[in-house]
Amino acid sequence: MSLDAIFRPRTVAVVGASKREGTLGHKVMNNLIRMGFEGILYPVNPRTDVIQGYKCYPSVSAIPDELDLAILIVPKEVIHEVVDECGQKGVKALIVISAGFREIGGEGIKREERLLEQIHRYGMRMVGPNCMGVFNTAPDVRLDATFSPARPHQGNIGFISQSGALGVVILELANHLQLGISLFASMGNKADISDNDLLEYYFADSHTDLILMYLENLADPRRFLEIARKATRKKPVIVVKAGKTAAGARAASSHTGALADSEVAINTLLHQCGVIRVPTIEEMFTLGMAFANQPLPKSNRVAVLTNAGGPGILATDALIGNGLKMAKLSEETRQRLRQILPEEASVHNPVDMISTADHEHYRQGLEILLEDENVDA
Template sequence: MNTNSPLNLADVQRVFNPSSIAVLGASRQPGTIGRDMLRKILDFGFNGIVYPVNPSAKFVHSMRAYRSVLEIPDPVDLAVICVPKKLVLQAVDDCGRKGIQSIVMITAGFAETGDDGAALERQLFERVKSYGIRMVGPNCMGIINTDPAVRMDATFAGPMPVPGDIGFLSQSGALGVAILERAAGMQLGLSSFVSLGNRTDVSVDDVLAYWNADERTKLALLYIESFGNAARFMKVAREMTRTKPLIAVKSGRTRAGARAASSHTASLAASDVAVNAIFESAGVLRVDTVEKLFDYAQAFAAQPLPKGSRVAIMSNGGGPAILATDAVEGEGLTMTEFSPETTARLKAVLADLASARNPVDMVASAGATHFEAVGDILLNDPNTDAMIVIFVLPITSDSRDVASAIVRAYERNKHLHKPVLVCFMTRDGDMSGTPILRNAGLPVYIFPESAVQSLAAMVKYQQVQQRQHGTTKSFDDVDRASVRKTIDDARAQHRKQLLPAEVNAILRAYQFPVLNIQLVDKRDHLAKASKSVGFPLVMKIAAEGITHKSDVRGVKLNLRTQADLEAAWDDIADALTALPNPPRAWGVTLEPMIQGGREIVLGIHADPNFGPLIMFGMGGIYVEVLKDVSFRLAPLTESDVDSMITALRGYPILAGVRGEQSIDFDRMRDLLFRLSQLALDFPDIIELDVNPLLAFPVGQESIVVDARMTIHI
């Protein structure tokens, strides 16, 4: 709700670092949130004063209780409110009059319940705002700060947190409980945890700003269901990921909006694509599942970032080693080419049947001494950036001995700053060596693919740290006045879809290279229009409501004579007549036939939640089938533009293969910046679809072959 309030770091720091806490709704009754909340705060050893507030009890947990926060004689930094919904506004009033500056609102029953609850939530926000209070929630499970100077666990469920350097944020309270359970079970230490609930006031970007400034937080993990202010999130996240990894699960993936879209750009720009664009631009690592979130977390929390993407694999089983190798290739990593010295050292310690090449298959008879020796050798290979160790439990080996051997090799070579990830394919329980590995700071996985994916995420983040976001660009050589007039004229005629000539005029005003197009609305006018264009030429249907022209036989190529023109017109007329709902009025456009070039698609999509999205990809009639496109949120930065281009699967084709020349990438960058500027200058634009733009090598100008635009009316 509070999407436009300015960030105030000091306010959020006060929320997480209180010296005194009042628990409103503290209870003696077992099974109540008020009782559990107070118990958790006390059991974790809060380094401050706790005040139970209960209007009908003099003592709670052998502590003096107060009928109201107004009766507490000393200042209170944080109020944790667990009272029934009908008492919430009065509780906030009492906190405001007391001078309390921070609230954690546990109470539920607001916007998540419907219109009445949403109305109450708006009242709550206005009341909190009027007192200058910062509030977490409502409908949340609380906050945690494990700082020894604070020691606050103001949650009502879950285990006691293990102190560490991971910041965890969950928009879901129920999932927050599961996250805390899982983190404790994996010995992942938390610096802080927050369940935001409905995000009425304190938002995701508020918490990110806090973590970015918090020296104890080295890694941040998010589970979010929606954004507030997307632009602000991107700004804060981009700043944070310069020095701290940020890994996120964003739920609510859907393509429902795409199915109703009318253009290529819209059908490819479902809201989830917008989320990806934000994360990519900000350097956030997105995962699909909470399980993968934890996979990544244990690697980032304990291991150094790799200096490169070269991976050495050792295993006592051939099958898992092959799976890991396939995953390395699939994730874009590289299998290490061992130096001759490394190969010789491996042969000296391995059994005769073992492989001294990467992946190193030590065979099933390999014991703890082999794991230790080979680990030493691989970590010291100059061509190795990271190592993955795979152990499959055979009858003859004790997994604890193997785990201890891996730890010894790891500890001896820590100074090399190479990450080591372990795949321990053993049973859990007392006989497993997993606790030995985790106690040494080694991430442990059940399957090799998970280890490789986590390592690939580390490599990607290392690249995020290296890249410079650069600046945005603006242009003085654009004609905004003419674009405004064109849009206003169409709106005055209640036309949502612009005519081809109007779209070309807008693109020309922003220095896009466009064709000479002639609009013809009568068959008898074809000859005159063709003289202005020149043969050979292309004829395209022009009719409101027809977006994909080739779907209705509405594109005729390489027309060379007057007879060709008339035959093409007649064929289009026949095709339109056969439609279930033929257009009432139609015409055609004539334009020059351009040969060669690579087909590119460019686009603007006005996302209702995130603002204008800019698209770049491989164009042509198969754009929606291939889906080889990338999106970023305007305004584009230099890093955005470069990553949009190189992210395409078809990038090698654009860069030139088999002796072909590369397209003019500098011109593509320029056009993307201009498209971003157009989108920001004119929020009237709902969709702009440039498909195709023919891109040529340096020295040949690219050209817009077809474009369509829709506007708000």
């Protein structure tokens, strides 16, 4: 089943919508309205008639229209009743923001197992539970089904986060760095829709050119390997995988109910499928900025252009150490560089233009290097 009912819904019910500022039900409704959702909104709350100018319905079954998506922001004690009502109504997909499931252990595990049984019985798909929601900035959708205070700009980066709190950080950082976002999803406990489902959907999405992920565990490593191998041939995939230490893995388990993965196995798997693993959110954004604004190189032959010998040597060591190759410059390229550079400059790779180089030398040098068929980047 496609995830379009989640990312491209035409009708959305917000179950637990609220007039009271500061509540999740108010924040989600406000974000949907603020974003300018192109579909139809149906707030659901039996204790009021109007919320933020929209007619409010006492229940999902009272809504006259068919529903693609229902966002559930209700107490865990009534979740099963609400899910049954959604299933009987024919709702195609759910975003369950409510918490109190596998992440708390004990009864929470049983509650999540029953929730999963319900959505399977009705043929629905579900993001969550214990999640922050999703959004899609495409102009014909404009869906912000989250409670995040950050307002994303339209762009070409798809984000997948297993943590709601880090999801908020990711969105705020993206805004601060003026990076545009196409799709975002906070998976929470990923009881149904997992990182694999989202990676596959993002790969197929024409508005997404780069995929960034924060993961605490992999739902199905073999399927991830299969999907990621296809995805990374066309789109860069950058992952922050948490829980590297035993203590971190235990913390991940108590956070979203994630099961620990073997660190060695994870590193091997990510390397095999071409996924770039980074240790921090900051480094993920550093690489993300480069990939979002630069075309992918054809291969791994790199030229270094510098105005000092030391940085050129350090860059060479870093490139070789990361499996890249120093490009062998053609004779024509070296002759062209010689024409614009002082006699003391080195026209071999790394190209050292010496300290007298100015912005015009850099401009001309870059143009010459990028025109060399032996240089990929």
